[in-house]
Amino acid sequence: xxxxxxxxxxxxxxxxxxxxxxxxxxxxxxxxxxxxxxxxxxxxxxxxxxxxxxxxxxxxxxxxxxxxxxxxxxxxxxxxxxxxxxxxxxxxxxxxxxxxxxxxx
Amino acid sequence: xxxxxxxxxxxxxxxxxxxxxxxxxxxxxxxxxxxxxxxxxxxxxxxxxxxxxxxxxxxxxxxxxxxxxxxxxxxxxxxxxxxxxxxxxxxxxxxxxxxxxxxxxxxxxxxxxxxxxxxxxxxxxxxxxxxxxxxxxxxxxxxxxxxxxxxxxxxxxxxxxxxxxxxxxxxxxxxxxxxxxxxxxxxxxxxxxxxxxxxxxxxxxxxxxxxxxxxxxxxxxxxxxxxxxxxxxxxxxxxxxxxxxxxxxxxxxxxxxxxx
Numbered sequence: 001x002x003x004x005x006x007x008x009x010x011x012x013x014x015x016x017x018x019x020x021x022x023x024x025x026x027x028x029x030x031x032x033x034x035x036x037x038x039x040x041x042x043x044x045x046x047x048x049x050x051x052x053x054x055x056x057x058x059x060x061x062x063x064x065x066x067x068x069x070x071x072x073x074x075x076x077x078x079x080x081x082x083x084x085x086x087x088x089x090x091x092x093x094x095x096x097x098x099x100x101x102x103x104x105x
Numbered sequence: 106x107x108x109x110x111x112x113x114x115x116x117x118x119x120x121x122x123x124x125x126x127x128x129x130x131x132x133x134x135x136x137x138x139x140x141x142x143x144x145x146x147x148x149x150x151x152x153x154x155x156x157x158x159x160x161x162x163x164x165x166x167x168x169x170x171x172x173x174x175x176x177x178x179x180x181x182x183x184x185x186x187x188x189x190x191x192x193x194x195x196x197x198x199x200x201x202x203x204x205x206x207x208x209x210x211x212x213x214x215x216x217x218x219x220x221x222x223x224x225x226x227x228x229x230x231x232x233x234x235x236x237x238x239x240x241x242x243x244x245x246x247x248x249x250x251x252x253x254x255x256x257x258x259x260x261x262x263x264x265x266x267x268x269x270x271x272x273x274x275x276x277x278x279x280x281x282x283x284x285x286x287x288x289x290x291x292x293x294x295x296x297x298x299x300x301x302x303x304x305x306x307x308x309x310x311x312x313x314x315x316x317x318x319x320x321x322x323x324x325x326x327x328x329x330x331x332x333x334x335x336x337x338x339x340x341x342x343x344x345x346x347x348x349x350x351x352x353x354x355x356x357x358x359x360x361x362x363x364x365x
Binding site: 001002005008022024025028029033034035072073074075099101103105 | 108109110114117118127129130134135137148171172173174191193194195363
């Protein structure tokens with residue numbers, strides 16, 4: 001997580017809101033372990049990563065919805081456990097559970 | 106007043122072990138409790154009893170350096186599932202101690218840094234053990250291996266590694282004798298089978314037992330055919346990882362099943 005602090009500082013310094021998504025659980029193969037984190041500001045700028053690039057685009061979308069007040073903080077999952085339910089998935093076949101919230105703590 | 110985020114950030118930056126617990130399922134969603142290894146905490150998950158149980162669990166998890174979701178009842182009861190708490194742990198960096206300030210040491214120190222180790226290079230010869238030769242190391246110590254291990258041995262644990270690259274019985278025997286009583290996870294010594302056989306004789310004379318000797322990885326590293334210092338360093342760190350994960354280290358393409 002330490003690699004994303006510099007960007008977060010910069011965004012806070014210019015008065016921006018920041019959303020943070022953290023990997024909390026992995027089922028099967030997943031590229032990043034629990035604790036991997038990604039921060040997103042309201043302009044869609046990104047620091048860090050939560051997968052090998054498979055779900056980052058979708059996470060930015062969720063983060064922006066959160067910062068715009070169109071969704072609440074909570075768990076969002078991506079994976080292949082239910083092909084119908086997940087438009088975006090991990091190519092490695094695992095399921096990744098993320099907790100997405102505003103960094104206001 | 107320092108926010109939880111600021112305290113968390115500062116702890117990670119200054120390498121103070123820290124855990125951050127977040128309520129990810131339950132009524133007070135997003136509630137946070139920051140816990141340091143000393144037991145000092147900041148914030149709350151919503152109740153004293155819950156905070157106490159989560160703090161205790163987090164301190165145990167900090168030792169191992171794992172982050173995971175734990176489930177609790179409203180008052181922190183075990184075997185209940187009303188609340189899910191993600192406990193993110195930032196343990197201290199693992200420590201790689203390299204004895205011998207030789208060419209292989211440069212490559213191994215760089216590989217160690219790449220993998221996130223705190224790297225110490227130690228050699229009793231002050232012409233070789235210099236910062237200029239090992240700018241990538243976190244510390245370069247001019248001392249005898251047994252004296253360094255007297256000082257730091259009790260801090261070494263399962264995530265740490267000791268590599269003895271001196272090739273000289275005068276240095277590597279005291280290094281191995283000093284490392285064996287520690288809890289270090291990986292202990293490897295460079296040298297051909299012939300060199301190691303002679304070293305084993307010296308170690309037995311020093312009173313080391315044959316079962317203790319089983320802990321010493323020598324010749325050091327995985328059999329990937331490496332020749333150069335850089336290739337050898339890859340083979341050593343690969344063996345360190347494989348030992349930690351308990352994998353036999355064949356090619357992934359030759360195996361079956363999940364890769365993680």
